[in-house]
Amino acid sequence: MTSVHASMATDPNGGRVRATGPRHAGRGLALAGLLALGAVAVLPGTAHAADRTVIVQNAGQADVVHLFASPVEATEWGLDRLGSKPVPAGGNAIVTIVNAGDTCEFDLKLVDANDKAQEFRGQNLCTTTVTLAFGGGGDGTPDFMLVNDAGEPVSALYVSPGTSSDWGDDVLGGNTVPASGRFDVDVPDPVAENCRYDVKAETSSGRSQEWRAVDLCATGALIFRGSNAATADVGDHPQDFALRNDSQKYVHYIYVSPTGQDAWGDDYLGDDVLAPAESFQVKVSTYPADACAFDVKVKDEDGNEAVFPDQNLCELDEIVFKGAEGANFGDNPQDFVVRNSSRRYIHYIYARPAGSGGDAWGDDYLGTGVLGPGETFNVDLKPASADQCRFDIRVVDEAGTEQTFPDTDLCAVEEVTFEGSGSQADATPWGKDPQDFTLHNGSDRELHYVYVSPPEAGDWQSDLLGSRTLAAGANLNINMVGFGPAQCVFDVRAVDDQGEEKVWKALNLCATPKLDYP
Structure with a gap:
């Protein structure tokens, strides 16, 4: 099975922008462009882009359908990071913010299916994996929701301004929050312009958890697990x-x-x-x-x-x-690997016996996880019988682009590669489409970001360089796939390692075989 090591960013009209090129070592991400050597030898650039991870915990009553993340200095929210995979009410998800560069401080915004929004400002995503608790408050007031995930009732809850020296009265007032229950907390006598509070929850068995100096105006929910994380170093105790x-x-x-x-x-x-x-x-x-x-x-x-x-x-x-069944990957001859050679995150992986037909694909093997560009995922199939070898496989990415592998003999095939397209017919070579062009970096700086987008798309879509850089004097051949010969006008944007950028607006790529930066 051949592999296309490139990205295809689906546009509203069904066209795709793809930059073709070989894969390189390192983090395993695909190179979004053929770095044409010409008279200049191009060495692999140093990966500049870093990923940031957040956990979304939805304590609300409706699905969270959008997550926006933008650097604190930005004036717009940018792209939706959830794509087509909402976080259900009561559920959680791990979301990766790709190509963050050196940026650590982000503003984040969650929106549910009822258009209720909640913002988390000034979150440092470099120092820790931030948990965004959605539901309850988060509306500029200190009111919030307590979610009891400790397995026993919460019998007391205290909320005290961060400037106070005592906990004050129990805000539950003799009530309890049952296991798996939720309680809307109206903070008593909120202090004007003060959002930092200390919160403590207790159970009748003596378990407790504290949150110190938490910004309740930006926090919709606090999740009670029964204790604070241990602070000892691993290995300090013989039982670790x-x-x-x-x-x-x-x-x-x-x-x-x-x-x-x-x-x-x-x-x-x-x-x-x-x-x-x-x-x-x-x-x-x-x-x-x-x-x-x-x-x-x-x-x-x-x-x-x-x-x-x-x-x-x-x-x-x-x-x-090892999971509920206790089986290891590789125990069954049908176990296989999915390799993501696209530039988008894979959200769903399905496998069913060949010839099943219909729309039912069964369980998603990724669950709440995602499979990043260049990564692999081991599918532990657990078939009904050991001699059942032929399966249909379906893989869907964050943009809804899917690829199927019908009637695959998994007893003989160890790996399938997701290329981001529905068929091999999409893999046209560079230079065959009238919009294909070369971007030449004529500056003395590296290029870190390259975008190509139809003007009507409304955003820049995916960065074609991904984790790579385009060295000074190098060329990037960009393959425009699926737009049709009549669609020639595009916007192009290139950004160098100093943050300087050049934008070509409404450019006729059918008449422009080469662009020079700057």
Whole structure:
């Protein structure tokens, strides 16, 4: 199976812009352009773009359908980062903001299906994975929603201005917030122009969690997990261990309890989630050094759980969660790899027995995850029988572009490659379409961003360089696919490593085989 190492940014009229070129080493991202050597030898550029990650936790009553993220100095919100994959009410999702460059400070905005919006200003996405809790307040007032995710009722809740030295009265007033319940908190006697508050929630069993100096005017919801994250370093205690997620689902809860004890206690993940193929360092910091026998429970995003009873954590360094079925990838001959050679994020992967027909594809193997450009995903198929080999495969990206692989013999095929197109017929070579052109970097600086967009699109769409740079004196051959011979007018934008840019508006690419920057 051949592979197209390039991007196709779908425009409103169904056309695509693709820059073709070979893949390079490094992070594995596809090079969005053929760096023509000519008289100048072009070495692989240093990757300038970095990804930022946020977790969206939807505590609202409607699906979150839009996430906008823009640098704090920007005057517009820019592109919708959720694409076609909303976050359902009560659910959560991990969202990657690609090509962030050196930018750390972002303003973020969530919008639900009822057009209710919530903004999170000045978030530093470089220092931590930020959790955006949607629902309740976030409307400029300190009122918020408490979401109880601790497994037992919250019996007391305190909200105190950050300038105060005491907690004040219990705002629940004798009420409780049941397990999995929600409570709308009207902050008593809010201080004018003060949004920073300390919040503490407690259960009758003595578990508590505090949020210090939290900006309640920009926070719609606080999620109570039962405790604050441990602060000890991993390895400070003999019971510390790593939990590795070898399943295809995100792990949401990790519990550790002394063997023989009925209650599981605190969730060690807190507000975090553990992605497939990643590990989490569990700090077991509240037990004597000679207490070694523990039960461990792990639960994934679908509620599937695995219990590891009577584990000697003083001798174990790692526990592996393999999912509800306990199977490893590769145990079945039909297990296969999906490689994303497009420049968009893949949101859905389906596989069903060949010839099933109809619109039903079954479960999405990615779950709440996404597959980034240049990355691979191991599909643990678990077929009905070992001799069932022929499957139809369907892959859909963030823009809704899909590619199917019908009647594939997965007992013989180990990998399928998503190229971002519906068929190989789309892969026309550069120079065949009348709009194909060459961008020449005639400056003494590297180019970090290149965009081509129809004027009616309303935004610049995808950066064609991705994680690469276009060196001084180098050329970029840009392949325009699927627009039709009559569509010739496009806007082109190039940005160098100093932030200087040049924009060609309403350019007739059918009559312009080469552009020079600057």
